[in-house]
Amino acid sequence: MQSQKIIQLQQWVEQHLTQAQIDWLLSAKQSLVESDPEKQLDELLNISAGVKRSVPDQSLEGADQAFAHFDFAETIRLLLLVQVAKTCPDIAYLVKSYYQFGDQSEKTALLKGLNFIDPNGQAVQTAIKASRCNTTVEFSALALRNPYPAEFFPELNFNQLVLKALFMGLEIDQVVALDARQNAELSNMCFAYVIEQALADRTPPASIWLAIQLNNLHDHHLGELERYTQHFYQMSVEHKQQITQLLGKQNAELLEQIKG
Structure with a gap:
């Protein structure tokens, strides 16, 4: 080929x-x-x-x-x-x-x-x-x-590549086979970065939500999920679209809550 x-x-x-x-x-x-x-x-x-x-x-x-x-x-x-x-x-x-x-x-x-x-x-x-x-x-x-x-x-190096792309402001929807390489560590690294950016009053690339699987999140991150999805849902059209897609597939109840 x-x-x-x-x-x-x-x-x-x-x-x-x-x-x-x-x-x-x-x-x-x-x-x-x-x-x-x-x-x-x-x-x-x-x-x-x-x-x-x-x-x-x-x-x-x-x-x-x-x-x-x-x-x-x-x-x-x-x-x-x-x-x-x-x-x-x-x-x-x-x-x-x-x-x-x-x-x-x-x-x-x-x-x-x-x-x-x-x-x-x-x-x-x-x-x-x-x-x-x-x-x-x-x-x-x-x-x-x-x-x-x-x-x-290897998983560690792939995760670091994805996170560095986000640090550099790049949209990770262009990372090939991101879905296939999803893993718990990547989800938690990216959600931790979501929190870090929110606390610093910054906005990460909207495609960061593509690297987050809710069933992979640690309990302390799940406890913060509503707060930070709602924060970025209101931040930009791009984040709103990505969060709607993520929660629509993985937590429709939470999506209705943050919409309201």
Whole structure:
């Protein structure tokens, strides 16, 4: 499935490049194929550094949904990384090294495409390290619209990723497979953050309620549920919608109370 998507991406990309740009891309991929295995990473980094000078600066409107949030340079870098990964005996080393030596735009391309470069999760430790970065662009590339964390992150690291997204003001409805990775610790961490934000007179992203399952909440959090759902229900339309959805499914009686 993933290899088929990469083939389709290659075809789509070539339809939107000039002949000179296509020739450059094919030459770059051939250079990687023919390079000495011990020097292949250096060759990849050299080619990657010149990508933005060689391809158009535009988004991928009309491409497969899996790549709709990529820009053109990120897509080319993904194709180059996949080319190297095909014959690389150590995917973990490839990902770690490219992440270590790449600039922010290269790191972003790598993280967005991890599930295509590393479909078996061999480089998960590098991804976990990347989740601790402080730049929104880089963090979003890993945390949002990306199936890799949900598929390979241990529970603790996945929970930390979700909470950090909320700290950064990101909407976690874009965290892939959030429902499938629901757990008691995540529910309580997020509800504790709801309380913290209310006490500080701040408003967290409305999608925080997507990470909360009422049957997972500790007793002391259940005791505060009415107070804080009512507080944020009145705070904004977005929170009202999310709380209505949450309580409508899990506690219709409480929903009627806070409406009244």
